[in-house]
Amino acid sequence: MLDFCDCVEPGLKQNKDFSNLFQKLSVYFQGNRVEFDDVKVRMPQNSFRARVFKQVRKLKWGETATYKDIAEEVGTSPRAVGMALSKNPVLIIIPCHRVVAENGIGGYSRGVEIKKNLLKLEGHNFND
DNA sequence: CGCTGCACCCTGA
DNA sequence: TCAGGGTGCAGCG
Numbered sequence: 001m002l003d004f005c006d007c008v009e010p011g012l013k014q015n016k017d018f019s020n021l022f023q024k025l026s027v028y029f030q031g032n033r034v035e036f037d038d039v040k041v042r043m044p045q046n047s048f049r050a051r052v053f054k055q056v057r058k059l060k061w062g063e064t065a066t067y068k069d070i071a072e073e074v075g076t077s078p079r080a081v082g083m084a085l086s087k088n089p090v091l092i093i094i095p096c097h098r099v100v101a102e103n104g105i106g107g108y109s110r111g112v113e114i115k116k117n118l119l120k121l122e123g124h125n126f127n128d
Numbered sequence: 129c130g131c132t133g134c135a136c137c138c139t140g141a
Numbered sequence: 142t143c144a145g146g147g148t149g150c151a152g153c154g
Contacts, residue, residue, distance in 0.1 A: 048138065067148055077136035078148040084138080086147055096147080107147025115147085 025092065031121050033061040036093045043089065048076070052084040059098045062122045066102045082107070092118075100126075 021039060028034040036057075043050055055073045059065055067078035074081070085096040086109045097118040100106045105126040108115035116126050 071136085071148085076138080079135085079146065080137040080139095080148095082147040083145090087139085099147080101148060103149090105147095109147065112147085 021093075028092065029121070035061065036095075039093050041090050041093055043094075048074075048080070049084045049087065052076075052081055053088070053094045056085070056094055056096060056099060059095050062124075064098045064100055064119075064124065067099060067106065068102060070099060085109070098122075 024034050024036065024039075043053055051074050052070060055070050056065075067081045070081045071078045081099070085094075085099060086107075088094050088096045088109065091097070091110065097108065097115045100119075105112060105115060105119070119126055
């Protein structure tokens with residue numbers, strides 16, 4: 001099933017609030033609503049990716065948006081959004097799994113299965 | 129309506 | 142430069 005380890009990236013371990021974060025993630029993986037608003041993450045400032053990440057982080061638990069939505073907010077193309085998200089250093093914290101394609105679930109850097117499970121955790125169902 | 133091809137913008141090589 | 146990526150849309154049958 002869904003494993004914490006599948007979703008932890010080096011970017012997380014650099015965070016000094018890691019224990020706090022770990023606790024939140026535990027709650028999250030039990031299927032409860034958790035906000036990661038206050039979690040600070042190292043991300044490139046002044047870059048295109050930063051703008052995309054910032055936008056994606058606005059998505060709350062249970063919400064989803066399409067690549068197109070994000071693209072319009074940021075002022076770029078859906079393709080570029082996918083490109084930025086594929087380089088997401090901190091899965092879950094930057095909820096890239098909440099960004100889906102218009103016609104379906106879309107892709108996921110760590111495998112679509114994980115994305116599906118994450119969405120299921122938040123009450124969405126993309127099962128075939 | 130399903131399929132294909134191209135345009136969209138940004139990275140890494 | 143250029144190829145390609147977690148897409149979208151127009152065009153065609």
